[in-house]
Amino acid sequence: MKTFIVFMVWVNVICALIVSPEMKIKSISTTSLQVETFDYSAEKKINLYLATCIPGLAQVLAQELNDLGADEVETSGNSAVMFSGPDELGLKALLHVRTAHKLMQLLAASEELVNSRNDIHNFIEQYIDVKNLLGNGAGGLLTISVSIVLNQKNKIPTDINHSHYTALTIKNALCDIVRDLRGDRPSVDIDNADVPLVGVLRGTDQGGAEISLYRCLHPPGSLHRRGYRSNSAIHRAAMKESMAAGLLLHSGWKEACDESKKTKEKITLVDPMVGSGSLILEAAMIAADVAPGLMRIKCRLPGHQIPPALRWKSDRNLIDYWKALLNEATEKTKAGMNWIETSGQVKIIANDIHDGAIDICAESLRHAGFFRMVELRSLSCENLEISEKCHVVTNPPWGVRLTTDMEDSWESLRIFLRSCKAGTEAWILSGNKAATKHLGLKRSQSLVLKTAQQDLRWINYIIRDKANFETDKRETYEHNKREPRGMELFVAKKDNTMPTPQSERHKSRYKYQSSRQKIQRDEPKKSRKTDILPLTDEERADKQNSWYL
Secondary structure, eight states: OHHHHHHHHHHTTHHHHHOOGGGOOOOOOTTSOOOOOOOOSSOOOOEEEEEEOSTTOHHHHHHHHHHTTOEEEEEOTTSEEEEEEOHHHHHHHHHHOSSOSEEEEEEEEOSSOBOSHHHHHHHHHHHOOHHHHHBOSSSOBOOEEEEEEEESGGGSOGGGOOHHHHHHHHHHHHHHHHHHHHSOOOOBOSSSOSEEEEEEEEEOTTSSEEEEEEEESSOSSOTTOOSTTTTSOOOTTOOOHHHHHHHHHHHTHHHHHHHHHHHOOOEEEEETTOTTOHHHHHHHHHHTTOOHHHHHHHTTOTTOSSOGGGTSOOSSOHHHHHHHHHHHHHHHHHHHHHHHHHHOOEEEEEEOSOHHHHHHHHHHHHHHTOGGGEEEEOOOGGGOOOOSOOEEEEOOOOSSSOOTTHHHHHHHHHHHHHHSOTTOEEEEEESOHHHHHTTOOOOSEEEEEEETTEEEEEEEEEOOOHHHHHHHHHHHHHHTOSOOTTSOOOOOSSOTTSOOTTSHHHHHHHHHHHHHHHHHHHSOOOOSGGGOOOOOHHHHHHHHTTTOO
């Protein structure tokens, strides 16, 4: 109950944090938090938005936006989603969406290709309403920052394919227009700009580049940060919070929590190799219905109390709407925390054999307010015992950022999964195909992702009874008899049925290759075409019986 009380201390002061004295808006009492219906005199303007995410999670992000009521939701590749809606929808997405990295509103897109810096300058003059973009509504100017995204860089003209100088070109164009209008220029703030601009250039086969200009609804940087790691050491293989949330949503954890509230059935989530705890922390946030935007405010990430979207000139009363959104999110958090604390229906278990990893995870849990919600264990994975059917999620080492003890880790994971109750659903992230084969399990489904130039798979296994485990293992082995080239094979310590490079099949293949190379080496070399004589039938038959087999 102590966790619940501590958590409520900070959610009750959120509304005070988002309103500055000069705004002259009365504070809202948190004793009666209701979402108000606002009567705006101005007609709602429909905006076009772009949200980005980890490559592979676009469908998950699209589903989140659909659930919030976005219109015209459409994925753009595997790492972005386009949608439309009024200003209120943008604020709602900023508060609630878990998988997005950037959330941007489209300002303008060029109808013609740009080839030079002068073309970009002309694009800003022609398409951007600088007065409304940079005016603060009180006679002053808003601060700006500019960043550039280059898509298909090799097709972008050399004059504009450098992100730094292209950003300077956009900034200088804006400053020139403002100087002509009023004699001064806007200030640049790279950390917490009022108008964080993002220019996107995309190379084309025609030789020029398409250009679009967006403004971020949030401060410069990425929305993957929640803030609960700000004062903690960072695990060298830490997963981004947005990626962890997207994987959990894809695994059905949110649906499991919602179903438990209806049926009163107990649910258990286990991470047997927790590391820094990204999956566990995001699972706790989803179970308690904590909006990620609320967590950023609680952890006091700069610029999120009053996001840039609230600083722009507008004829709509968005400040009151933002406060109402926070009130509603606070009510949901209070209800979610109370449900977890009092019902006993949710159990979250975090385990890792390394004490240092457990310490990092525990510190983040304390900072987030979830320390008493999660049961921490420090055991070898093979010694971890779970008495009930559970939802397993984990990111074991697979050879990039963590390369030590890999074979032991996957063998321990195999033993743990074998000990789980029938009906357990396991989701495992891996970038090493040979490692996952070692589990001896038949996968149910998988999601393809890409991060840090690594191709990953979020693989789902349904654990059946032990009698079927060996059947699954034999089926998997027969299906994967041919090992992938150029990839280290994992040898099971207690199971001789797994393929190894020293098997008889490999020996015979290597022996055949060696004899073939010897025949080729001993064959006399012909340096000129005139030296090559036609083969007799006997020589041709002999040659075919040697290395042409």
